[in-house]
Amino acid sequence: MSDWQHIWDARGLLLSGLLATLALVAGSIMTSTILGFVVGFLRYRRIPVVNVVLRVYLEIFRGTPLLVQLLFIYFGAAYLRLDWVTVFIASLVGMTLFNGAYISEIFRGGFEAVPTGQREAATTLGLSRFHITKDVVFPQTLPVVLPPLFSQYLQLIKNTSLASVISYFDIVRQGQAIIDQGANSFDVYLVVAIMFFVISYPLSLLARALEKRIVTRRERVA
């Protein structure tokens, strides 16, 4: 039996790995974006005590490897006998905290890039703080935030592979299972790599399209 035949026969495993990876990608993009937005906004507002707490969070999760964080969360939950923390939940929490830290800095930078004159003008028009943030500041952060945000998402997609270490059955883990059945590891990892690329590339295209849309909308002359 040829190797390719072997991999083709095991396509069910790869497909379920693909679904598992997609679930973790979709879930952690959502949660880490929400977390990053909130943390980034709070840091931008520089609320005294909160700011210190967030700094500590940021330094810890940017200063330690994601792999170690995943192991720590997974085995930490087991140690604390938190039975509801499945491999998926542990992976999701780790991915969220890790990427949320980076994403928060992206959002903070975006907020800070908006000149203070914008807030002042909005204030003199009588807009509430909520509307100033939602209708004046936030839309202006988008062109600044989108490129680094999408590049963080691309990182995130590839980083989900680390969850295989705490036996999350993603593409990598399923690939390893196929290798264990005797398939050639080079061929299998080639397929695994291609599968990751197939997930990442559309996102990369989407990022470019969004960026272009924002730029042209602004430059359009009526």
Add this chain to the structure above:
Amino acid sequence: MIVEVTDVHKRFGDNEVLKGVSVSVEIGEVIAIIGASGSGKSTLLRAINGLETIDDGEILVNGVEVHDRRSAHKVHQHVGMVFQQFNLFPHLTALDNASLALRKVKKMSTARANEVAMAALTRVGLADKAKSYPQSLSGGQQQRVAIARALAMQPQVMLFDEATSALDPELVGEVTKVMRELAAEGMTMLVVTHEMGFARETADRVLFFDNGVIGEEGSPERLFTAPENPRLQQFLRRILEK
């Protein structure tokens, strides 16, 4: 009295920029505020609509204390402000710049807000630029949109903080023209300006700011032809030499 400023003090660190300023403005009055950079004129304007806090004194707009947290938001609806740097919202069209606060603050329907915003743009002569983004407008046009944005809220007082200082010389005229029209229509205006021509021809009263106090005030005829304060004499001489 629409604006009543009483003995206002303001410090930035050790630097006291307002050292006891009092001004009363009547409805329909146009007041030009002149003086060297750093004399406190912009700070006074910013204090009148609450963009700067004050350390001492009192500012009433329409009888409402500006620096009382409970009433401050009421003030913004009565006071329009035009900035040196325009501060238009770059992600919104001229029309949306002028209609945003109508929709969000005055809770108007989009259709009604657009109507009012359009009327304001017409007033500054830019109805045809309603769909343009700020980036595609000249500096003079941007500043006129900024004036329309403030006017759309139907303020009782308009504050102009060096509204023409960032403009190329050939664009100053179109903005001062709009300001003169507003003054002629009876708008109450406080205008911080380096345009002595505008101050002289349009203002009812001129305030000369000097080092955090009002060095001299009076009618433009008197201040420009027979200034008493030696610092004002020096200031005018320096400006005329330019």
